[in-house]
Amino acid sequence: MYNFDIETPSTVKDAVAALKQEDAQPLGGGQTLIPTMKQRLAMPSALVSLKGIDEMRGICEDDDGRLCIGGSTTHAEVAAGAGKYPALAALAGQIGDPAVRNRGTIGGSVANNDPAACYPAAVLASGATVTTDRREIAADDYFQGMFTTALEEGEIVTEVKFPVPEKAAYMKFEQPASRFALVGVFVAKFADGVRVAVTGASEEGVFRWSEAEAALTSDFSAGALEGLSLSGDGMISDLHGSGDYRAHIVKVMTKRAVEAA
Amino acid sequence: MKVTMTVNGQTRTGEVEGRTLLSSFLRENLGLTGTHVGCDTSQCGACVVHVDGKDVKACTMFAAECEGAEVATIEGQSAPDGTLNKIQQAFQDYHGLQCGFCTPGMVMTAAALLRDNPTPTEAEVREYLEGNICRCTGYHNIVRAILAASGQEVPAVAAE
Ligand SMILES: Cc1cc2nc3c(=O)[nH]c(=O)nc-3n(C[C@H](O)[C@H](O)[C@H](O)COP(=O)(O)OP(=O)(O)OC[C@H]3O[C@@H](n4cnc5c(N)ncnc54)[C@H](O)[C@@H]3O)c2cc1C
Ligand code: FES
Ligand code: FES
Numbered sequence: 349m350y351n352f353d354i355e356t357p358s359t360v361k362d363a364v365a366a367l368k369q370e371d372a373q374p375l376g377g378g379q380t381l382i383p384t385m386k387q388r389l390a391m392p393s394a395l396v397s398l399k400g401i402d403e404m405r406g407i408c409e410d411d412d413g414r415l416c417i418g419g420s421t422t423h424a425e426v427a428a429g430a431g432k433y434p435a436l437a438a439l440a441g442q443i444g445d446p447a448v449r450n451r452g453t454i455g456g457s458v459a460n461n462d463p464a465a466c467y468p469a470a471v472l473a474s475g476a477t478v479t480t481d482r483r484e485i486a487a488d489d490y491f492q493g494m495f496t497t498a499l500e501e502g503e504i505v506t507e508v509k510f511p512v513p514e515k516a517a518y519m520k521f522e523q524p525a526s527r528f529a530l531v532g533v534f535v536a537k538f539a540d541g542v543r544v545a546v547t548g549a550s551e552e553g554v555f556r557w558s559e560a561e562a563a564l565t566s567d568f569s570a571g572a573l574e575g576l577s578l579s580g581d582g583m584i585s586d587l588h589g590s591g592d593y594r595a596h597i598v599k600v601m602t603k604r605a606v607e608a609a
Numbered sequence: 610m611k612v613t614m615t616v617n618g619q620t621r622t623g624e625v626e627g628r629t630l631l632s633s634f635l636r637e638n639l640g641l642t643g644t645h646v647g648c649d650t651s652q653c654g655a656c657v658v659h660v661d662g663k664d665v666k667a668c669t670m671f672a673a674e675c676e677g678a679e680v681a682t683i684e685g686q687s688a689p690d691g692t693l694n695k696i697q698q699a700f701q702d703y704h705g706l707q708c709g710f711c712t713p714g715m716v717m718t719a720a721a722l723l724r725d726n727p728t729p730t731e732a733e734v735r736e737y738l739e740g741n742i743c744r745c746t747g748y749h750n751i752v753r754a755i756l757a758a759s760g761q762e763v764p765a766v767a768a769e
Contacts, residue, residue, distance in 0.1 A: 352627045354627040354671060356673075378669055378671070382630075424663070446718070448740060450664060
């Protein structure tokens with residue numbers, strides 16, 4: 349790993365200021381960034397640790413009944429503390445392994461937007477809002493393809509606000525070696541419609557399966573998905589599964605999520 | 610830069626770079642080589658230690674992030690006279706190790722599990738060990754050792 353300076357600000361304001369240095373990068377739980385730096389795929393000159401910023405940590409509810417999770421809140425803290433949104437707590441409790449969940453943060457996961465990560469599916473299916481140090485971004489505008497988001501240079505995810513659906517479930521088809529999602533589907537049923545977000549499958553990263561959303565909005569049952577099919581074109585194809593295989597698994601996982609919701 | 614943390618109850622200070630991993634600090638600065646580095650890619654769990662009471666991978670955290678933290682490693686698990694703790698003794702009694710490379714991480718992970726969940730089911734033990742890889746034992750005896758350490762009855766053969 350190349351060397352760098354490490355800074356530990358205690359406010360968002362100080363972190364934003366520190367990130368103005370050339371080649372400075374935020375450090376969340378480091379569960380993605382540190383392995384990446386070891387491979388020299390990232391070589392920041394300074395890391396600005398967000399872990400010591402108290403205002404970015406914790407779970408609360410806002411006046412609209414949304415569940416608000418600070419950007420530095422760990423996966424383990426969400427698994428234990430998001431009881432108001434059980435599908436989200438369950439998703440957080442399935443990320444990686446216990447040690448990864450004790451360090452990794454929701455802000456880091458959402459900022460990284462790995463095409464096989466779990467949180468992006470929850471954020472998109474919930475129609476959540478990503479709050480940064482400078483603005484609020486709707487989930488539909490936030491994810492812009494694998495490892496790509498609406499975030500600007502030095503912008504920090506300070507909070508994610510989740511509207512809580514009537515029913516929801518996340519079904520993860522785990523890639524057993526990496527423990528990431530080979531395919532993951534998050535289904536969320538709100539009073540005004542159903543949202544379905546798929547991770548792990550597409551070369552474009554997390555996406556909404558609109559045909560399934562329409563079918564489930566008129567009939568929230570696994571049977572409503574029967575006639576639908578998804579094309580394997582544009583799906584990730586690798587040694588773990590072909591594009592067609594992933595497309596098939598998306599439908600299976602969507603059905604299971606509806607049944608579990 | 611200088612970093613100071615409490616390791617197994619003792620205040621330890623050392624000179625580190627930004628990139629110094631907690632695993633390197635423990636092994637190289639402090640000579641605590643019980644924390645093993647199996648993969649260095651955050652996959653194997655041989656390096657698991659506790660930081661402020663949480664089990665973490667010491668190879669995936671910087672020493673500088675541990676300023677002021679309480680760190681517990683495998684060296685602090687036995688009594689000062691060398692008497693093994695309950696988990697360590699159970700690993701010996703139930704042959705929960707062969708080469709022993711994964712064992713420090715297994716023991717520290719088991720300690721974290723049993724603190725939060727003193728009487729886990731076999732399935733819960735297996736799930737909690739998801740991030741700990743063992744190339745030798747096939748896991749059955751590790752699972753049995755942890756069940757024994759929890760004071761529960763140990764199945765003759767752990768389920769597949
Ligand atoms: C063995 C293993 C298994 C895993 N399994 C899964 C899994 O099943 N599902 C899953 O979803 N993930 C999985 N992960 C990834 C894990 O969830 C990471 O914690 C997460 O992707 C990144 O979060 P972090 O806080 O560790 O971020 P870091 O690694 O610190 O940072 C990641 C990136 O985000 C940036 N960043 C960090 N925080 C912020 C912020 N608040 N605002 C803006 N930018 C920020 C960093 O600069 C960096 O570019 C796994 C990781 C490991 C090592
Ligand atoms: S050495 Fe840390 S996880 Fe393998
Ligand atoms: S005993 Fe050899 S790796 Fe586990």
